Amino acid sequence: MDDSPRQILDEEGRLRPGQSVPEGLDAEALRALYALMLRQRLLDDLMLTLQRQGRIGFYGPATGQEAAVFGSGRALAPEDWVLPALREGGVALMRGYPLRDYLAQCFGNALDVTHGRQMPCHYGSRAQHQPTLSSPIGTQLPHATGVAWAMKLRGAATVAIGYLGDGATSENDFHTALDMAGRFALPAIFFCQNNQWAISVPVSVQTAAPTLAAKAAAYRMPGHRVDGNDVMACYAVTREARARALRGEGPTFIEALTWRMGAHSTSDDPTRYRDEAVTEQWKARDPILRLGRFLLAEGLQDEDGLQALRESLGREIREALAEVEAAAPSVPLGTMFDDVFASRPPHLAEQAAEAARFGVPTPSH
């Protein structure tokens, strides 16, 4: 078995011999992907700063993994379902989730459509067909299988993609989700961002399996390895998996090999447990740098254009942030009693009435 990850763009941003830009990615699409990746990088940098300043409580960035996020996301149709792990908020964004909602979710303030109930990065949106991230590792994978089951039952030309990290491949949910998806030949894609670290636990401590993709074989599904820092390759392999699913040939597992450039989350400090010299080496493989070089070399973008883009993305983020931070910092107290059940049972109605009567002062702003 050839374990080397599939690559289309090499680390210098050149097409590898015999490779071409995948079908479906014209100049405009490539520029759009570059903009999405860059915006995510700027956004993640900003959110880390906001957390350090105490303005939000937590954040899990996708830094260094943008090609895997947006390459795979680009291969999906709007009606496909996305069951995310921690670092796929960008997939929702590229499918129309408003930047304002993304930021407001992290602030958990009055603008948050999920009413301050979830810690940051737990985005969810009906319109984008992306259910809310579930924190326990891997639990979204049986959901992906379930959504795919529903799509098959309905005869819909729609797939479900379940995202996961390398750590999740050790969870029971992973194995049972793949087993059932394989057993019923469901239209599912399992996309693993192998950033090689589950907080402080390296893949070598997770498993004796030679690769994570090898695990798919047991469930009689193709397991592909792809360069997770190559947006074209991530797109191509996801697109092929989608086509296969729609042909009724069943699910595919994709292992996108990448590197977590920063901490797992704002609650983590990687310098305490890993050799950051390796991280330095991965900087040369940066996915944004790589696509940028390609765009410049092919004349699809110029330096001035890139600079203008960077400025306009920064402006877009700052404006959205200003709007979100201008909103009332507190979520209306009464919303706390909603959505526990479809309607408030008597004991919650009582509690809501008490809360309304005695009140908890809402800080003014």
Place this chain on the structure above:
Amino acid sequence: MAKLSFREALNQAMDEEMARDERVFLMGEEVGHYDGAYKVSQGLLAKYGERRVVDTPITELSFAGVGIGASMVGLRPIIEMMTFNFCILALDQIWNNAAKMRLMSGGQYNVPIVFRGPNGAAHMLSAQHSQATENWFCNVPGLKVVSPATPGDGKGLLKAAIRDDDPVIFLESEIMYNDVGEVPDAEDHVLALGKAHVVREGKDVTLIGYSHGLKAVVAAAEALAKDGIDAEVIDLRTLRPLDMETIARSVRKTHRVVTVEEGWPFGGIGAELAYRIQHALFEYLDAPVTRVTQLDMPMPYAENLEAACLPNARDVIAAARAVSYRT
């Protein structure tokens, strides 16, 4: 009225709901070709086919999660647990996902799903096959918990559970599948969730039970009547949300309460009832609320020990006499 077994009544409920709503499907271990470990799904595979009656791999965790995923996009799964003892393997999916998805998503996604199957002690199946799990589920906001005591209620409540927009834990007694009872012929026999049922009216003491435990309660009430104690019997039917209105009405009348459950005492259904009753109705009580439960230990296998562990009518009678100061 038709005379049906519990098994047949539950089967009829699923059959009618599957015929009524094509979004409903049944999934679990051996529910199809084997007709279910307790034959509750008998004949459904032949009638609805493999797309709607789904034999799964032996993985509670996964088919619970698969059902949740399918329900988030509009289907209405019935997930059969071969026994709720093994449903513990699926607790993360039920507790962390089914119960919370509506809340976490700000109401954008709901999980209209039923997890159903046998619960509680069977007969001589020991520690890992004999657990009453209801208080575990009742502890979780976002779950509704139902546990019927008769075939008629079983049908009406299961139909309601399938139609409900929230996740419902539907706990059947493992030793009552053969019980026969009256089941209304009404085209659409659906009972409201969250409503208790006054099985027997009385004025001296309120006995609260549910599921198999209700048998001991009813037997105790009959014996007590001969002894001049007129007991009111309440079948909770739904354990969460609790119908405190019906309970309060009874307590204001009798001033004495005994709760009966076949689960463990610590943090049990009786504990919750006792707290709520004393908190809301303290001035009406003439005696401390008393509970009858299983002994606080894993279930033994030996027949005599198992019997000693489980509550029975004698225990209920003794408790009723105690709160009536008639010892």
